Amino acid sequence: MPPDAGRAAEEVARQSYGKLIAFLAARSRDVPAAEDALSEALASALRVWPERGVPGNPEAWLLVAARRNLMQAARHRAVQANAQATLSLAFEEAEERMNEAGKSAFPDERLKLLFACTHPAIDSSVHTPLMLQTVLGIEAKTIARAFVVSPEAMSQRLVRAKMKIRDAGIPFAVPPRPALSGRLAAVLSAIYAAYGLGWDGLDGEEERHSLAGEAIWLGRALLAVLPDEPEAIGLLSLMLHCEARRSARRDGSGRYVPLDEQDTAIWNAIMIAEADALLRKAGGFDRFGPFQCQAAIQSVHAARRFSGATDWQALTTLYAALVTMKSALGARVSQAAVIGRALGPAAGLEQLDRLDPRDIAAYQPYWAVRAFLLANAGDDTAATDAYMAAIGLSDSPAVRDFLTHRLEQARRALSG
Known part of the structure; x- marks a missing residue:
């Protein structure tokens, strides 16, 4: 196989997966069927493109092929005649629009799919994983690693959720304003979780940057629909x-x-x-x-670009507000780090000591912050132990190297 054909298929799959799945699922109302149809289309591309060349518009080629696969599957399942006719008309209209434009002009339905994935009928614990896989095309094993569950368990949860969308007839639509407030928080959290995966870098460098970019795109698309939220x-x-x-x-x-x-x-x-x-x-x-509070925190950090200094007192005030609104473990650990910088390491350590030991035992940021504060407090023995815990819990080689350097500094302070 010419390398260009395989690379083109992979690139289209990575960049357009969510857009294609969303378009197909919004019309078939069947996420698993849409995924199967697109998977078959990608397999066909790997067979056909090396012989015939990569098409001028690979995304449109895949959509047409997937649409054909969906129609065949619908016929095999003996779908009601009127439903099959509606599906046929929807895909024919989309194909005509693509042919007229000469480019992939079909609408981007990812926001509609995002609201379907975070519907109240679906268990809230699977909202974010479902969005990550269906809208952004993240593999179940990567999602499982992020949520600290086995790949098998995550795959089962995702399959059940997709079946729920189909069987319960969950609509693919941005909900009307009266119902929006209760749904928006789940959508925002799912988008931010996607950005967090891209930021933390569970995938390779290119995929990491792409995932963060996709999350930002979703944020912009959501804001275009809801400019006053x-x-x-x-x-x-x-x-x-x-x-x-x-x-x-x-x-x-x-x-x-x-x-x-x-x-x-x-x-x-x-x-x-x-x-x-x-x-x-x-x-x-x-x-x-x-989210505004977290953005304000980042704005205070960004101000160092112009002032040359960080306003730790302002950060202390903002973190106090954040943990009042949303007392997540990450926010409380970050609050302790900021208090340690604003009021001294002893105050930061006191804040950390208030956390439930069951929550922090395997939470890497806790141990990294604790080690930093202990070292600043002059307790290098305890800092050494905390650094070793933080290193052992880190998935990032770069972060492990950084912490190892800090560990060596603490050990030198002990021996000196």
């Missing part, structure tokens, strides 16, 4: 603030660089300006929520 604005601001620092997270040798040691000149000033403008817009609605 301050938390949707806050989420986009938060992601842009984080993304603005991506290139500064590693030095020239690939070593991890913590936030307060990053070269601010490398930060993306245009992206920071957009994020701050969004945050100001969200503030005009006088409905302050957790």
Whole structure:
């Protein structure tokens, strides 16, 4: 097989998977069938493209092939005649639009699929994993690793949720405004979780950056539909603030660089300006929520690019507000780190000591923050133990190397 054909199929699958699944599922109302149809279309592409060449519009080719597979499967299942006719008309109309435009002009239905994945009829624990797989095409084993469950268990949960969408007739639509407030939080959380996976880098470098970009695209698309939702604005601001620092997270040798040691000149000033403008817009609605609060925290960090200093007191105030609204473990550990910088390591350690030991035993950020605060407090013996725990719990080679360097510093302080 010519390498170009295989590479083209992989690239289309990675970049267009969610868009194609969303379009097919929104018309067939059957996510598993849409996934099967697209999988068969990709297999056909790997057979046909090496012989006939890569088509000018690979995405459109795959959609037409998947649509054909869906229709054949529908006929095999003896779908009611009127339903099959409706499905036929929908796909014929889409194919005509593509042919007229000469490019892939079919509508992007990913937002509709996102709201279907986070419908109240589906167990809330699977909202984010379902969105990650169906809308963004993340493999079940990668999702399972992020949610600390076995790949088999995650696959079973995802299959059950997809069957629920089909069997319960869950609509593929952005809900009307009266029902929106109860649904929006789940959608925002799912998008941010997708960005978090891209940020943490559970996949390779290229895929990681692509996943973060897809999450930002979803945030922009959601905001285009809901321009007056301050938390949707806050989420986009938060992601842009984080993304603005991506290139500064590693030095020239690939070593991890913590936030307060990053070269601010490398930060993306245009992206920071957009994020701050969004945050100001969200503030005009006088409905302050957790995503706006997290965006405000990142804005304070970003201000170091201009002032040369971090306002730790402002961060202490913002984290107090955040944990009041949403007392997640990550927020409380970050709060302790900020208190340690603002009021001294003893105060930060006191904050950490309030956390439930059952929650923090295997939580890597807790041990990294604890080690840092202990070292600053001069307790190098305890810091050494905490650094070893943080290193053992880290999935990132770059972070492990950084923590190992800090561990060596603590050991030198002990022997000196």
